[in-house]
Amino acid sequence: MLGTIGEVLINASFLSVVLAAVAYYRCSSGGGDRWFRRANWLFAAHGFFLLAASGILLHLILTHQFNYYYVFKYTSSDLQLRYLVSAFWGGQEGSFMLWILFSFLMGAGLMKWTRKSYRGPVLFFLALTQVFLMSMVAGIPIGDWTMGASPFRTLAEAMPNAPFIQTNPDFVPSDGQGLNDLLKSPWMMIHPPILFLGFSMMTIPYCFAMAALWKRRYNEWVGPALPWTLGANVALLTAIFLGGYWAYVTLSFGGYWAWDPVENASLVPWLLGTAGIHTMIIQRKSSTSQKASIIFALLAYVAIVYETFLTRSGILSDASVHSFVDLGLYNQLVAFMAVVTFIGLGMFFYRYRDLPSQDRESKILSREFMTFAGAMVLFLLGLVIILGTSSPIIGRLFTVSPTPPEISFYNDWTMPLAIIAAILTVFGQFLFWSRQTAESLADELTWPVAATCVLTLASIMLGNVRDIYYMVYILAGWFALVGNGVIMYRLLRQNSKLIGGALSHTGFALLMLGILASSAYNEHLLDPTMAGFNAAVDQGTAVGADGLPATQKRNFFQLRLNESKVVNDKYRVTYEGYTLRGQTRTGQQEYRIKFEPADGEGRQFYLTPEVYPMLSSSSGANIQWSVDPDVRTGLLSDIYLYVSGSSYVERKNRQAEEQQRRMSQGSGAAGGTGGLAGNMADSQQDTPADTTEADSMQTQTLSLSRGSTVTVGSFEIAFNNYRQVPEGELDLPDSTMIAVRAQLDVTDRATNSTASLQPLFAIYNKDGQSWSYAPPVTIPGTGDVSIQFSNVKPESGEIELTIRGLDETYQEEWVLLVAEEKPLISVVWLGTFVLMAGFSVSIMRHWLREREKS
Amino acid sequence: MKPKLIIGLLCIVGFTSLLMYNFGNSISTYVNFQQAQDMEGAHVVGTWEDSRDYGFSMEEKQFSFYMKDEEGNVRRVVYPKPKPNNFEQADRLVVIGSMQNGVFYANDMLMKCPSKYNTVDAAEVSGTQTLES
DSSP states (O other): HHHHHHHHHHHHHHHHHHHHHHHHHHHIIOHHHHHHHHHHHHHHHHHHHHHHHHHHHHHHHEEEEETHHHHHHHOOOOOOOOHHGGGGGTTTHHHHHHHHHHHHHHHHHHHHHOHHHHHHHHHHHHHHHHHHHHHHHHOOOTTEESSSSOOTTTHHHHOOOOOHHOOTTTOOSOOOOOOOOOGGGGGHHHHHHHHHHHHHHHHHHHHHHHHHHHHTTTTTTTTHHHHHHHHHHHHHHHHHHHHHHHHHHTTTSSSOOOOOOOHHHHHHHHHHHHHHHHHHHHHHHHHHOHHHOOOOHHHHHHHHHHHHHHEEEEEEEETTTSSOOSSOHHHHHHHHHHHHHHHHHHHHHHHHSSSSSSSOOOTTOOOOOOHHHHHHHHHHHHHHHHHHHTHHHHGGOOOOOOOOOOOOOOOOOHHHHHHHHHHHHHHHHHHHSOOOOOHHHHHHHHHHHHHHEEEEHHHHHHHTOHHHOHHHHHHHHHHHHHHHHHHHHHHHHHOGGGHHHHHHHHHHHHHHHHHHHHHOEEEEEOOOOHHHHHHHHHOOOOOOEEEEEEOOOOOOOOEEBBBBEEEETTTTEEEEEEEEESSSSTTEEEEEEEEEEETSSOOOOEOEEEEEEEEETTTTTTTOEEEEEEEOSSSEEEEEEEEEEHHHHHHHHHHHHHHHHHHHHHHHHHOOOOSSGGSSSSSSSGGGGOOOOOSSOEEEEEEETOOOEEETTTTTEEEEEEEETTOOOOSTTTTTTEEEEEEEEEEEETTEEEOOOOOOOEEEETEEEEEEEEEOOOHHHHHOOEEEEEEEEEEEEEEEEEEEESSSSSSSOOOEEEEEETHHHHHHHHHHHHHHHHHHHHHHHHHHHHHHHH | OOHHHHHHHHHHHHHHHHHHHHHHHHOOEEEEEEEEGGGGSEHHHEEETTTTHHHHHHTOOOOOOEETTTTOOEEEEEEEEOOOOTTOOOOOEEEEEEEETEEEEEEEEEEEESSSSSOEEEEEEHHHHHHOO
């Protein structure tokens, strides 16, 4: 019922925005204010219907109505409230709705704040883009084809061929599939809304540029468009930063940037938008570059639509780890892109002769030339990245089934462009604030260049930089930092409102230096054996187990429980066990890894990476593990660490495998995944204990430290804490000197039931001698398996447990660790923040000036 | 034509051709094991041959398994990292590396897992149903 209302509301919203577009068109082509008011009402109705539909969708999600496909697909009943809310934009349909909602809000702002000469056309183009976006979620069947994917589809509508729907069309699953565990992160709650805010704001320069072409008013539009473009820029930058930070701290691909298509999809519009900002600024100052401003405003938005197409049409599903799958929107997205591009470029070329052209060429040493050149470099950067991202399409020119380009393609092209951009920022800023001749500029730059050289030399020596290319890059980075810093200092003393540009460029310089340091000087932490092996691989002397030369380096190392290894001569690393307590996700293990300085001087610290089963995709017979790295952030360097394998995970996998084999045995299908069990470090479990005799009790002792967990047979024993036993407790022997209880959680993995046991260890006095009293405690449900708290080791803080009646033996615990030291990642974040601050200062300045004018 | 325009055009042509040339070199095409024989950085697509031995060897510090490419050739693949966490779930694998003596040494491996971001397939839902009934 609610779903039907939702569908009706979406269709009503779609219809109103179509009518609003028509009305804005009438208003712009001579209809006047009457039509403008009508159009505004229609546009407001569009927003109102959409808000109501969003409310219904949110309600369906919050009340767990799993008969709706969207609710079933992205939520589950155990999801926390905040993630239920964020599931609204967790899928394609909902994220389109969020995008449209934001664009509607922008439209409401434009109604109020747009100059009269532009407002009709601007809102017409905004309504036009809304029509396309609405069509993505409309869900209107036209013959065999459905326009858009409605968020209100029921399961039966979304999956008519599923067998369970055919047997029972009214089937309602008891639970949904849940949100992808990787997305259960606070960063992912705020990242998508900010991204869509950026997308919708970037629509506005496009609308203004189109309005300028339509109304042949090519100059004044940049004034009002500039703050919006800057706003879009800050929103996209924030979204990129959040995405990068999330990737760094939750994904195990090792960094904040991987040139993934989805990442590029937000970077390219940012680059093109920033190029547009540069040309708009020169247009505002000196009435040149109208053509370039219009083109960049068009392209920034086209890039958003194009990258939306790439990531949402399913075309990249082979190339990217996280592009969406095709929802049947391919044709619609192509149509959207084609219309936006053709109307844009068509109008541009139609008006081309009419567009103002420059009377005189700008001199090279002018702010116009430098700023324009900067915009061109940003444009080329965007072009290179678009080309790489488009490899599934453009790559067909070269080969039949193209792979994505190697990462080096991006690095090789962006590095020189960044060097050029860095140098241009300094010349640009020096020329922007005062007229310069070659001589006066050389004069002004003497000291900055000298400082740059000193700083570069120092960096090269301190960082032990050997690569000449990197040296040039560092030189350019420092030059940009010093040069823009000087300008910023001067401006701060004159008029601090003007520092936006210089501040942004300083941020860019910092970002440049930070990126090189953290990626090129990223170091794997390895124990001496692995480091030795890798050195042998480099020399070509390494030999693999098959007797052939080994050519592949290994970038991980193994640690046994409570064993320490020295890595890179720098840290002594110890694995202190894992705990299953205090989980935020079911089945999550938190590993305790201690780092101490190898020379013993300095502070020790702990890293606690996690491994957890992905609930949305694991089944009893198959567990899909996900890892959550831990990062120790520092001013000079970060340590990034994750567990890429552990004995616990191995055991769980083996149990799942056995379960699968048992299940499939009946049907005759052999599981047949014996594995290279012989190679595994702990293969004891595979040899059944056939030697035990009925009357001889198996006894084994094991030590464990507080907070750690061990596995014995099918039991997991977690030692949580000690508890001092107060005097006078009943079962204590007379003249007890000291008595402690160990608080243990014993989990039977077969039944997954946990029992809390508190075995006693007491020392008492008898006949002048000390005796210990430690009665064995039986594990409930086992009958004859008992645990005795047999000793305390004060020197290591460990306790000793004696276990009787268990056939299987205690297994060795180990982890495989991937650890990296990443220098100066803090500078990357700092650069990003400074960039954001710089753009924000500019927004304020341009916005306030526009307000004064109107 | 003005000389400036000519220089500009030459720059654009030069930049574009260099970029496209480089781009063409940096992408390759998905191949099978036979074609990968003399290639560096070959991308081979295939499926895990789960009837043969596989696993991580602590002694050699590498993961190895058998993979069947789209032509049906089965080869041993060696991957110098621990076993990826979702290896068993992947319904398609892409290994990137080179062949040596009939063994494929993968420097990188991409796994395409059915349930990560994709639409649910019917089997999964019916699984939910049986659990419930």
